[in-house]
Every structure is written in structure tokens, then in C-alpha cells.
Amino acid sequence: MSSRRNFLQKTVMGLAGSAIVPVLGKAAIGSETSPGSAAQEPLNIGVAGYTFVKFNVEQSIAMMKRIGVTNLSLKEFHLPLNSSDEKIAEVLGKFKAAGINIYAVGVIYMKTKEAVDQAFQYAKKVGVDLIVGVPNYDLIEYSETQVKATGIKLAIHNHGPEDKLYPAPKDVYDRIKNMDPKMGMCIDVGHAVRAGTAPEKAIKEYKDRLFDLHIKDVTLAAKDGKAIEMGRGVINYPAVVQALYKVKFTGMCSIEFEKDMGDPMPGIAESIGYFRGIVAAERN
Amino acid sequence: MSSRRNFLQKTVMGLAGSAIVPVLGKAAIGSETSPGSAAQEPLNIGVAGYTFVKFNVEQSIAMMKRIGVTNLSLKEFHLPLNSSDEKIAEVLGKFKAAGINIYAVGVIYMKTKEAVDQAFQYAKKVGVDLIVGVPNYDLIEYSETQVKATGIKLAIHNHGPEDKLYPAPKDVYDRIKNMDPKMGMCIDVGHAVRAGTAPEKAIKEYKDRLFDLHIKDVTLAAKDGKAIEMGRGVINYPAVVQALYKVKFTGMCSIEFEKDMGDPMPGIAESIGYFRGIVAAERN
Numbered sequence: 001m002s003s004r005r006n007f008l009q010k011t012v013m014g015l016a017g018s019a020i021v022p023v024l025g026k027a028a029i030g031s032e033t034s035p036g037s038a039a040q041e042p043l044n045i046g047v048a049g050y051t052f053v054k055f056n057v058e059q060s061i062a063m064m065k066r067i068g069v070t071n072l073s074l075k076e077f078h079l080p081l082n083s084s085d086e087k088i089a090e091v092l093g094k095f096k097a098a099g100i101n102i103y104a105v106g107v108i109y110m111k112t113k114e115a116v117d118q119a120f121q122y123a124k125k126v127g128v129d130l131i132v133g134v135p136n137y138d139l140i141e142y143s144e145t146q147v148k149a150t151g152i153k154l155a156i157h158n159h160g161p162e163d164k165l166y167p168a169p170k171d172v173y174d175r176i177k178n179m180d181p182k183m184g185m186c187i188d189v190g191h192a193v194r195a196g197t198a199p200e201k202a203i204k205e206y207k208d209r210l211f212d213l214h215i216k217d218v219t220l221a222a223k224d225g226k227a228i229e230m231g232r233g234v235i236n237y238p239a240v241v242q243a244l245y246k247v248k249f250t251g252m253c254s255i256e257f258e259k260d261m262g263d264p265m266p267g268i269a270e271s272i273g274y275f276r277g278i279v280a281a282e283r284n
Numbered sequence: 285m286s287s288r289r290n291f292l293q294k295t296v297m298g299l300a301g302s303a304i305v306p307v308l309g310k311a312a313i314g315s316e317t318s319p320g321s322a323a324q325e326p327l328n329i330g331v332a333g334y335t336f337v338k339f340n341v342e343q344s345i346a347m348m349k350r351i352g353v354t355n356l357s358l359k360e361f362h363l364p365l366n367s368s369d370e371k372i373a374e375v376l377g378k379f380k381a382a383g384i385n386i387y388a389v390g391v392i393y394m395k396t397k398e399a400v401d402q403a404f405q406y407a408k409k410v411g412v413d414l415i416v417g418v419p420n421y422d423l424i425e426y427s428e429t430q431v432k433a434t435g436i437k438l439a440i441h442n443h444g445p446e447d448k449l450y451p452a453p454k455d456v457y458d459r460i461k462n463m464d465p466k467m468g469m470c471i472d473v474g475h476a477v478r479a480g481t482a483p484e485k486a487i488k489e490y491k492d493r494l495f496d497l498h499i500k501d502v503t504l505a506a507k508d509g510k511a512i513e514m515g516r517g518v519i520n521y522p523a524v525v526q527a528l529y530k531v532k533f534t535g536m537c538s539i540e541f542e543k544d545m546g547d548p549m550p551g552i553a554e555s556i557g558y559f560r561g562i563v564a565a566e567r568n
Contacts, residue, residue: 066550068516231560232352238568266350269550270557276515277561284522 043244043279045272046103048132048214048256049075051264057091061098063265067272071252073104073132073212081108081122088125103252104212106132106186107157110139120146132157132186132212134165137175144179153182155211160191161223168195169202173209186212188256193218193235194225200239207247214256215240215275227258230271241278327528327563329556330387332416332498332540333359335548341375345382347549351556355536357388357416357496365392365406372409387536388496390416390470391441394423404430416441416470416496418449421459428463437466439495444475445507452479453486457493470496472540477502477519478509484523491531498540499524499559511542514555525562 047069052060057078064072072095079091095102105126108119116139123131132155135143140156147154156172159165166172169187176183185206189199191214203210217233218225230237244253253275257268331353336344341362348356356379363375379386389410392403400423407415416439419427424440431438440456443449450456453471460467469490473483475498487494501517502509514521528537537559541552 067554068513229352229557231557231564236568237561238565241565266549266553270351270553273513273515273554273557273559274561274564275557277521277558277563278565279561280515280558281522281525281562281565284520 042276042283043241043249044071044252045069045275046071046073046252046254047268048073048107048254049078050107051255051257051261051268053077054262057094061094061100063268064100065098066265067269069255069272070099071101071103071254073106073252073254074102074126074128075106076108079126081118083122085125092126102126102128104128104130104132104155106130106155108133110135110143113139113142115139116143116146120150120152123152124150129153130155130211134159137165140175140179140183144183147180147182151182153184153211155184155186157186157214158188158191158195160188160194163191168192168197169199169206170197173206176209181208184209184211186214188214188216189235189240190214190216190218190225190227190256193221194223196221198239200236200243203240203243203249204247207249210247210249210251212251213244213249213253215253215271216256216258217271229259229267229274230255231274237275237278238282241275241282245282326560326567327525327533328355328536329353329559330355330357330536330538331552332357332391332538333362334391335539335541335545335552337361338546341378345378345384347552348384349382350549351553353539353556354383355385355387355538357390357536357538358386358410358412359390360392363410365402367406369409376410386410386412388412388414388416388439390414390439392417394419394427397423397426399423400427400430404434404436407436408434413437414439414495418443421449424459424463424467428467431464431466435466437468437495439468439470441470441498442472442475442479444472444478447475452476452481453483453490454481457490460493465492468493468495470498472498472500473519473524474498474500474502474509474511474540477505478507480505482523484520484527487524487527487533488531491533494531494533494535496535497528497533497537499537499555500540500542501555513543513551513558514539515558521559521562522566525559525566529566 105123105128110116110119110133119131119133130153134157143154158169158172161167169192172185187202192199192202217228217230217235219228219233221234255271257264257271260267389407389412392415394400394403394417403415403417414437418441427438442453442456445451453476456469471486476483476486501512501514501519503512503517505518539555541548541555544551
């Protein structure tokens with residue numbers, strides 16, 4: 001909506017500024033507003049694996065089916081990083097049979113060269129082209145060599161004020177902005193807000209490196225902000241969705257729900273519903 | 285969004301039509317768009333008691349707390365119509381202690397004069413000023429006498445193609461439109477759609493008699509449409525919400541969730557989230 005409204009506001013302003021106005025017919029108005037709406041397909045929705053930290057693969061699949069979401073960023077508690085080929089095939093088989101698309105692995109922490117190597121080998125075996133990861137600063141360059149060698153993208157994840165490496169999206173962006181185009185970021189919307197970053201601005205500012213998004217809500221735009229159902233917290237999700245449409249984001253918007261983690265189904269469902277509702281309204 | 289967009293479209297059209305245009309400053313644009321946004325408070329959300337047909341009062345309260353909804357239209361399986369004063373006090377006490385506002389009773393079917401009398405006595409004892417009900421045709425006039433005698437409003441509920449009395453909202457409206465202003469309707473959005481009525485149009489057309497709303501989604505805009513999580517069915521909820529804002533609806537939007545009725549929590553949560561998301565986007 002916003003883009004069309006802004007367009008019309010600008011149009012009115014423009015007309016007003018020129019004082020004498022060309023005659024616009026209804027068709028002209030229609031055609032000027034339609035590109036925005038044509039581009040507004042539903043955003044891609046997924047789940048960040050950490051959401052299911054207390055559940056096994058079968059339970060996680062059941063929850064994903066319940067909310068009708070089929071994209072998952074796989075976390076290592078469902079498939080350890082050092083898994084055998086047989087184990088990888090077994091776990092991937094379960095997800096595939098359930099119609100679930102593993103689109104990324106992560107969040108993977110990389111504190112050594114070996115950990116970087118392992119992460120890229122793991123991603124290759126799992127068959128994804130995206131790692132959501134957290135390399136130590138001194139491993140960013142080495143990670144880039146692995147990105148170049150494998151063609152697998154790395155999306156570095158921000159983790160809020162407590163994070164010594166990447167508290168805010170800017171802390172990621174400034175370190176990768178001049179690197180290989182497959183070096184990018186996963187903006188965690190909740191942690192970004194806790195670190196004082198407006199996600200709708202970060203999405204626009206870092207759009208060229210934005211590969212993945214973790215969606216959630218928080219009670220406060222401060223360090224002490226706690227996880228809460230989306231729509232009940234402080235994050236302006238209509239603005240986030242408008243920003244995603246504005247930059248034509250084609251990645252996943254993956255919920256990472258961190259409240260009631262032992263009984264998360266209602267909160268996940270409410271959050272996914274909320275996000276879908278905003279997307280529906282913005283597309284309408 | 286729509287109202288502002290339409291306003292701006294009309295403005296542009298108007299400017300275009302007049303060919304010579306008065307100079308509008310930014311402030312003028314701002315003030316012309318602000319009345320719409322100022323009026324857009326969140327809509328009131330509730331639950332239609334039938335949602336909890338398989339659960340007792342305590343379980344129902346727990347589910348309402350989980351979704352953060354505090355308004356309930358009380359159904360008789362939670363408090364029978366012939367309850368003693370003690371029983372009424374006991375059940376109402378439980379809801380009150382949980383912070384839940386019983387805003388209506390119903391849906392109550394009224395096939396005899398005695399049933400009409402009972403419904404109004406019940407509403408009075410429960411302390412609500414709204415009955416959602418289904419009187420036989422030949423009891424509509426008698427119901428009006430009770431409405432006048434008690435000051436309690438009657439909202440007649442449409443129930444889809446199978447309903448011999450009130451399949452569509454129009455079947456209600458045409459019968460009460462010239463009666464006492466406290467004779468009105470509860471538009472059931474899902475049943476309306478199954479009966480071929482676009483709810484966003486019905487809301488505008490029948491706004492003067494619209495006291496209550498049952499929200500839900502259905503898989504088809506036809507008799508065979510089945511209940512489904514809001515946002516996954518065929519109903520255009522952005523249009524419904526825009527219509528509610530357009531007519532300045534001040535009643536309750538109460539979810540009546542009729543899928544997975546033995547395990548409805550995820551579907552209720554997703555639906556409520558979806559509706560809240562649309563409301564947030566339309567207000568933004």
C-alpha cells in the first residue's frame with residue numbers, strides 16, 4: 001500500500017508544485033499504480049530451526065504442517081554438523097517426505113578455520129546454497145574464500161546488544177559490503193530492534209546484501225526486550241513488510257519464535273497469521 | 285489504506301478534471317489524509333462461544349488468555365439458559381476473575397414465545413445488552429416487543445445456504461430494517477460468503493443494523509465451503525476490515541472457529557493473528 005500511497009502523494013505534490021497540470025485520465029492513474037501491485041506476490045515464509053530447539057524432527061514437521069509453512073532453515077540439533085552421509089540422508093528424507101524444503105542451514109557459529117570448513121561441507125552435503133552463520137571477525141576473509149570456492153552464500157546473523165561480534169545489522173554490513181556478492185546478511189528483526197536499529201530502514205539500506213530474515217517480535221526496543229507473539233510487541237511489521245516489497249526481497253522471512261519454547265504452537269501460529277495478515281493487506 | 289488511497293485517487297482525478305489546480309502544500313495533504321488514520325483505532329476482537337463447544341469454562345478461559353482476547357459471546361453449554369441465579373453467579377465469577385468480558389449471549393435459537401422470553405430473561409440475568417439469536421419468522425415481532433421492554437438488542441444471525449430461516453444477511457435485514465433500532469443483525473462472514481454474499485458489501489449496506497460480527501474463513505464461496513484458518517480460505521479480509529473502518533463499526537469482531545474443534549488452539553491463534561495483522565496494516 002505504502003508505495004502506491006506515496007506515489008499518489010508525490011503525484012499530488014508534483015501536480016501542486018507545477019500549478020498547471022496535464023489532464024490525466026483514469027487509465028493513466030491505473031497504469032501508474034499497477035506496477036506496484038503486480039510486483040506484490042506473497043512473501044516467502046519459513047521457519048528458523050531454533051524455534052524447534054525442544055522438539056525432534058517429527059514433532060517439528062508436525063508443527064510446520066499445522067501452520068502450512070514448508071521452508072525451514074535447518075539447525076544442527078536436528079542434524080549434527082558432523083553427521084554421516086547416512087544420517088544426513090535419513091533426516092533429509094524425513095523432511096522431503098513431509099514436503100518441507102530445507103533452504104538454508106544455521107545459525108552456525110564459526111570460531112575456527114575448521115569450523116568454517118565444516119559449515120561449508122555440511123551445507124554442500126545438505127544441498128543448500130545458503131549458510132546463516134556467525135564467523136569470528138578474523139574468519140570473515142577465510143569464509144569469503146569458501147564462499148568463492150563453493151558458490152554457497154553466507155548470511156551473517158546479528159544477535160542483539162549482548163552479541164560481542166554482531167549486535168546490529170550494521171556490524172555485519174560494514175564488514176562484508178565490499179566483499180564477494182555472496183557475502184551477505186540475515187537480519188534478525190527482533191535483535192536488530194533491541195540493538196536500536198529500525199528494521200524497515202536496515203532492510204532498505206542493506207538490501208544488496210540481504211539474503212535471509214528472522215522475524216519475531218519483542219516487548220521492548222532495548223536490551224531487555226523479551227520474545228513475544230508477533231503483533232503484540234513493539235516492531236512495526238507493516239513498515240517491515242512495506243520495506244521488503246520496496247526492495248523486492250525474494251528471500252525467506254523465517255519466524256524464529258523464542259517464547260514458550262516448550263509449547264510454542266499457539267504463539268508460532270499467531271505470529272505466522274499476523275505476518276500473513278499484513279502481507280495480505282499490503283497486497284490488497 | 286484503501287480509504288486514503290481512494291481519497292488520493294479521487295484527488296488526483298479531481299485535479300486532473302479541473303485542469304487548473306489550486307496549489308496544495310504538504311500540510312494540506314497531511315491534514316486531508318489524517319482524519320482517516322485518526323479514526324482507525326484497533327477493532328474490537330472477541331470470541332463467539334461456539335468455538336469452545338468441546339471445552340469447559342476453565343479450558344476456554346485458558347485459551348482466551350493464550351490469544352490475549354478478553355471479549356466473549358457466551359454460549360449456553362457454558363451456562364444453560366435455565367440456570368439458577370447461583371449457577372449464573374458462579375460461571376460469571378469465573379470469567380470475571382479471568383478478566384473476561386461477557387459482551388453478549390448466543391447464538392440462541394428461539395422457536396417459541398417461551399424461548400424468546402427465556403432468552404431475554406437470561407440476557408438480563410447475565411447482564412448483557414445484546415442477544416445473538418435466531419427467532420422463527422413468526423416470533424420476530426414478539427422479539428421486538430421484548431427488545432422494547434428490556435432495552436436489550438437482538439442481533440439475528442445468518443447461517444448459510446442450509447439455513448431455512450436466514451441463509452444470508454439480506455434475509456435478516458429485510459425483516460428488521462423497519463423495526464425498532466435495537467433490532468439488528470450479527471453478520472456471520474463465513475456463512476454469508478457461502479450464501480453468495482460479499483461480506484464487505486453487506487457490512488456497508490446493513491451498517492445501521494450491524495451489531496455483531498462472526499469472523500472465520502471458508503474454503504469455498506459455496507454451500508460446500510468448509511471452515512479453515514483465517515487467511516487460508518477465500519474471504520477477502522483486507523476488504524472486510526476496510527469496510528468495518530468505513531462504516532465505523534464499534535461492535536465486536538468475534539472469531540467463531542469451527543475446524544479442528546477438539547484441538548482448536550493453533551487455528552484460533554493463527555486466525556486471530558491474521559485478523560490483527562490486517563488491522564495493523566490498515567491502520568499503519
